Amino acid sequence: MPNSPVATANHEVHDNPALLHHFATEQQQKNAASLGMWIFLATEIMFFGGMFCAYLVYRYKYFGDFGSASQQLSITLGAINTTVLICSSLTVVCGVRAAQLGKRTQVVFWLLATIVLGLVFLGIKADEYAEKFEKHHVPGASFHYHELLPGQEKLAPADRQYANSHHAEMYFSLYFVMTGMHALHMIVGVGIFSVVTFLAWRGKFTPGYYTPVEIVGLYWHFVDIVWIYLFPLLYLIDRHR
Amino acid sequence: MKEVMSDHNSSSEHISSIGSSVAIWLALLIGTALTVGAAYVDLGPFNVVVALAIASIKATLVVLFFMHVKYTHEKLTKLVIATAIFFFLILLSLSMADYATRMWT
Numbered sequence: 001m002p003n004s005p006v007a008t009a010n011h012e013v014h015d016n017p018a019l020l021h022h023f024a025t026e027q028q029q030k031n032a033a034s035l036g037m038w039i040f041l042a043t044e045i046m047f048f049g050g051m052f053c054a055y056l057v058y059r060y061k062y063f064g065d066f067g068s069a070s071q072q073l074s075i076t077l078g079a080i081n082t083t084v085l086i087c088s089s090l091t092v093v094c095g096v097r098a099a100q101l102g103k104r105t106q107v108v109f110w111l112l113a114t115i116v117l118g119l120v121f122l123g124i125k126a127d128e129y130a131e132k133f134e135k136h137h138v139p140g141a142s143f144h145y146h147e148l149l150p151g152q153e154k155l156a157p158a159d160r161q162y163a164n165s166h167h168a169e170m171y172f173s174l175y176f177v178m179t180g181m182h183a184l185h186m187i188v189g190v191g192i193f194s195v196v197t198f199l200a201w202r203g204k205f206t207p208g209y210y211t212p213v214e215i216v217g218l219y220w221h222f223v224d225i226v227w228i229y230l231f232p233l234l235y236l237i238d239r240h241r
Numbered sequence: 242m243k244e245v246m247s248d249h250n251s252s253s254e255h256i257s258s259i260g261s262s263v264a265i266w267l268a269l270l271i272g273t274a275l276t277v278g279a280a281y282v283d284l285g286p287f288n289v290v291v292a293l294a295i296a297s298i299k300a301t302l303v304v305l306f307f308m309h310v311k312y313t314h315e316k317l318t319k320l321v322i323a324t325a326i327f328f329f330l331i332l333l334s335l336s337m338a339d340y341a342t343r344m345w346t
């Protein structure tokens with residue numbers, strides 16, 4: 001009876017079990033969820049913003065040493081990871097679109113593709129971290145840094161200047177905190193995507209209710225944007241020398 | 242019934258086409274390649290400016306098209322985004338205004 005066309009036409013749309021009683025329409029409920037997510041993302045901007053600010057201050061003060069330390073990172077791995085994240089944003093868009101069109105198996109496929117790409121990103125990141133441990137470039141008691149300033153290898157050996165290891169350690173502290181917080185967000189994202197994928201597989205979403213797919217998509221795109229800024233700032237300092 | 246259906250459709254969210262999503266995806270990949278290429282060109286103090294400009298264009302594309310902000314009718318969402326960016330820029334600009342002028346006598 002609640003699903004009959006007559007009931008739908010005479011009253012407000014009350015046939016959707018996902019519509020909570022304190023919302024008038026599905027659209028209002030969806031807008032409230034979306035706005036809440038954007039307010040959360042605004043707090044995330046300020047959270048990462050503090051780290052970006054600290055990074056800018058130290059990069060300004062220790063520019064040469066930051067350039068030297070930055071060049072210890074692999075541009076290839078960084079660029080591959082950027083590409084992986086951009087591709088994962090596309091698979092999220094495809095997943096949200098499939099949910100809007102009510103195509104259950106496609107939603108599951110695109111969400112799984114996103115999880116796989118997220119795991120590829122984390123795998124490459126773990127490989128980069130392992131190399132930092134091997135080279136003693138992890139800040140702390142065993143930190144050791146003896147590398148040239150950018151462009152110094154062109155000079156005669158006696159004239160070459162080395163980077164200040166304390167300043168390089170500051171770079172690696174910021175590198176690990178910023179990429180580490182980003183990776184933590186990726187891990188949380190993969191976890192939430194797993195739950196949403198399970199719900200999609202169980203057929204919980206319809207073209208009238210797919211809010212969790214859209215909300216987790218917003219989160220994933222935000223994490224992608226953070227990396228879009230991290231890649232040039234951390235990997236590409238003073239590379240032209 | 243028909244009226245309800247059309248009413249529902251007019252209020253539902255924008256469904257992005259495959260074509261436009263792939264176009265944005267390509268633009269993001271080209272932006273990544275440009276960033277890497279520009280890092281190897283000596284632009285003096287403008288290297289970081291170019292890098293941040295390309296990153297900001299990429300971020301704007303993601304927000305507008307992938308996060309559907311271009312198609313939302315919800316002004317509050319846009320207000321939240323503008324507010325967050327505004328306070329983030331205050332954080333950066335006033336901090337740097339301090340640190341960049343400490344050597345001045």
